[in-house]
Amino acid sequence: MDKRLWQKTYAKLPSWVCPRCFKGRLKLRDKSMKFVEPDWVTTKLDENDLRGERSLGRFSAFLRCDEDECHEIVAVAGDYVSEYDPYFDTFTNSHDIKTTHELTVKGAIPMPPIIDVPALSADVVRNHIRAAESLFFVDSGACANKLRVASEALLDQLNVPLTGPNSKGKIVDYSLAQRIDALDKTLPGHKDILDALRLVGNAGSHEGDADFDFVTECFMLIEHVLAELIGQRHGTMDAVAKAIVAKRGKA
Numbered sequence: 001m002d003k004r005l006w007q008k009t010y011a012k013l014p015s016w017v018c019p020r021c022f023k024g025r026l027k028l029r030d031k032s033m034k035f036v037e038p039d040w041v042t043t044k045l046d047e048n049d050l051r052g053e054r055s056l057g058r059f060s061a062f063l064r065c066d067e068d069e070c071h072e073i074v075a076v077a078g079d080y081v082s083e084y085d086p087y088f089d090t091f092t093n094s095h096d097i098k099t100t101h102e103l104t105v106k107g108a109i110p111m112p113p114i115i116d117v118p119a120l121s122a123d124v125v126r127n128h129i130r131a132a133e134s135l136f137f138v139d140s141g142a143c144a145n146k147l148r149v150a151s152e153a154l155l156d157q158l159n160v161p162l163t164g165p166n167s168k169g170k171i172v173d174y175s176l177a178q179r180i181d182a183l184d185k186t187l188p189g190h191k192d193i194l195d196a197l198r199l200v201g202n203a204g205s206h207e208g209d210a211d212f213d214f215v216t217e218c219f220m221l222i223e224h225v226l227a228e229l230i231g232q233r234h235g236t237m238d239a240v241a242k243a244i245v246a247k248r249g250k251a
């Protein structure tokens, strides 16, 4: 995950990875960027003598994948704030205006991928992660909640048990925290990350909103844990499954 591509606001739209081919980069189509200032804003700016100095409203744009075989189109929309600063250009010897935009993306269709999902990931894990990504610009609380669900699906894929004995020896349904502990006993080293995802998901469930930076970091965490548990380390998943089966077999 390239964190620079995922910001609260942008001066210009970044070169996200294409959601169709996952190889190409998305580039702004010529003349597709539109800024529209609502009348009520124009009136307010006039009243405050700011017309020509700033503008705000809605923007829309089309991005195109730069991969020749693909050329997928992504529609993007959101809010903008623009500032216009007059300056004297000594090169052309004329007055000019420097325009700066602050773009807050509210949606991208189809949504570009935020993280790499390993090929060996279960479909249900991948689907929850892609669903979390589609909520990234829309609702950070719901997005965080989806990441928590994705981490639960990851535990399912790793065959971490859903039930186990409580302190009295009775078999009960495990909470997510208990399942994370169960994984940690057979395969240590991932508890902190999975706990972080569990907690950010809790924030999403209970508070309705999660801090944008917190959610961004959670995408980094789940990408890391996916790579560790089912991605680059070939054979790790088998080892996890074997260790759990061996442990359960003894119980």
Ligand SMILES: [Zn+2]
Binding pocket: 018, 019, 020, 021, 022, 023, 024, 065, 066, 067, 070, 071, 072
């Ligand atoms: Zn593409």
